[in-house]
Amino acid sequence: MHNQGKDKYQQAFADLEPISSTDGSFLGSSLQAQQQREHMRAKVLLELEKINLRLKSAKTKVTVRESNGSLQLRATLPIKPGDRDKNGTGRKQYNLSLNIPANLDGLKTAEEEAYELGKLIARKTFEWNDKYLGNEIIKKDFKTMGELLNKFEDEYFKTHKRTTKSEHTFFYYFSRTKRFTNPQDLATSENLTSAIEKIDKEWAKYNAARAISAFCQAFKIDIDLSQYSKMPEKNSRNIPTDGEIFEGISKFEEYLNNRGNQVNPDVKDSWQLWRWAYGMLAVFGLRPRELFIKPDIDWWLSEENVDLTWKVHKDCKTGERQALPLHKQWILDFDLRNPKYLEMLATAISKKDNTNHAEITTLIQRVSWWFRKIGLDFKPYDLRHAWAIRAHILGIPIKAAADNLGHSVQVHTQTYQRWFSLDMRKLAINQALTKKNEVELIKEENTRLRMENEKLKLEVDKLKMELVYKHS
Incomplete structure (x- = not known):
């Protein structure tokens, strides 16, 4: 950068x-x-x-x-x-x-x-x-996209405070604008709109429009991209169930057992770091980036951390927070507080400049690469969606779940609830009905116990009367 x-x-x-x-x-x-x-x-x-x-x-x-x-x-x-x-x-x-x-x-x-x-x-x-x-x-002559992209960073930070977070945002805008435009084209609103129109996938088009909008704002290019500002309605995600998440963690060890002997000794144990990252994403619903930007490793391993929270650094996308786990048992099952894995994390980020957007992106891409390598049919961000859905099923209030994931209630309801598939809805309804049945059973048991209690009281009273008659 x-x-x-x-x-x-x-x-x-x-x-x-x-x-x-x-x-x-x-x-x-x-x-x-x-x-x-x-x-x-x-x-x-x-x-x-x-x-x-x-x-x-x-x-x-x-x-x-x-x-x-x-x-x-x-x-x-x-x-x-x-x-x-x-x-x-x-x-x-x-x-x-x-x-x-x-x-x-x-x-x-x-x-x-x-x-x-x-x-x-x-x-x-x-x-x-x-x-x-x-x-x-x-x-005045129009400049080419290549010429303006070379100046984009300077212009962008004339109106934005330079922080780790804003550099990540800039890199997002820069990389997408560069990806979807031709450096030889003149930087006109017509060419930029045409570049967006050529994109087939709706989500890619939406993200490109966001980036190009920031680019045009920096260079005072008059353009109307309002038709692309609405988030696409449909997208395919494979949200894993708790069972599938548990199965997924075992795939890392399957990789270890099935890999060949030609392994670089320097990286032969590296799979353990990515297994740890998988477990943390599943337990806390974190954004992958939130594992690598200035992690508070000492806190995570501290005995004072009785609630087992993960501290998200203030330089992350939505500022600092302490994320609480769902399924605390997974922390033990996945061995997530093993100092060995945290040493590997510390080594991984020390080799990188963990304030640099490109270096952090490399680590995030590595997480995705391992998901594909071991044959998972869902992506790192799907674990975040699974956390949100699990919280809903468990009856956690929306505000509490949203705060824990580091976003607004509006984003929680509009974005995450969209992935509430038919299977997930069936699970939620069945669990709700099960809870209802449990409540009814408890009520019936209470009624039976009350009746038995009344019966015992009558028997005690009867015995008392018999004792009175006997001694009179």
């Missing part, structure tokens, strides 16, 4: 704490992005005030203003060619748009242009040329 260190944009974000969100959806990400854009705009307007104070102090008869994301020069100038002189003064106040973006770089350019225009006014040498008439904007 390109690293500029403390550039002026990141310095401007230094006093911003991005809003915490338990919503990993596009909506949640958009709200965080909006907060950061508003923060940067406030910084730009503050600097704009300082520029105008400097211009006024220098007796420059020009001010700078912001309008719709651009900076303009405001000055009283000779009447523009073709314009009417309503007041008969031969002069009029104009706002000159020089295609200067309203950001920190643009402010520097606008101030320089203001001083230059001020000198022309003072010397009475101002003339309406292409620059001030705005014709140069029309003449």
Whole structure:
């Protein structure tokens, strides 16, 4: 990942704490992005005030203003060619748009242009040329996708605070935009829309539109992608049952027994790390990324961790949380607190830069690769969906389940409940009916016991009466 260190944009974000969100959806990400854009705009307007104070102090008869994301020069100038002189003064106040973006770089350019225009006014040498008439904007050449992709990171982080989380988000946008566009094509709304249209799969189209939307926003490309903003209704997922999850863990050992002898000694035990990752995803419903971004291994192994929670780091997608397990017994069954596996985890992330989006993505892809290698017919994220469904079946309140997975109730109900298949619904209903039957049995047992109790009471009373008669 390109690293500029403390550039002026990141310095401007230094006093911003991005809003915490338990919503990993596009909506949640958009709200965080909006907060950061508003923060940067406030910084730009503050600097704009300082520029105008400097211009006024220098007796420059020009001010700078912001309008719709651009900076303009405001000055009283000779009447523009073709314009009417309503007041008969031969002069009029104009706002000159020089295609200067309203950001920190643009402010520097606008101030320089203001001083230059001020000198022309003072010397009475101002003339309406292409620059001030705005014709140069029309003449500008379109850039290719390749050229703009090379600048995408710099532009993106002019409106986003650079964090581990935002770098992951940028990498998502960058990789998908690059994947679905041609670097030789001009970066026009028509070409970008056409690139999305060529994508066959609905989910790929939806994700590409999200990425290209961020790309266009960075470069002020006017495009309407609203028709792709709705999440696709249908997708196929194979949500494993608890039994299938338990069977899945054994496939790792089957791999060990069936693999050949030609194994690199350095990696011969590596399967144990991926088996551990499988178990953790199943027990906690984690996003795979949440295992590898700054894991608190000491806490996980600590005796103080009596609730057996996994601490998700604040740099993860939806911030920090402590995830609680479902089926605590699986932690023992899958041997998930074995220090050996945690040492392997520590070694795996120490070899990588675990603040780097690409390195983390490599580890996540490795998890998926092992799922395929041992022959599982479901994916890592399916274990997360299975957790959500299991929580529902167990009667855990939606808010508690959503918080534990690190997203909003809205995402929980709209996204995860979509995978509640017919089989899962049958299981839920049967379990509910079983519980109902159990309750009815308990009620019947209570009624029987009450009747027996009453019968015993009558017998005791009868014996008491007999004793009274006997001694009278």
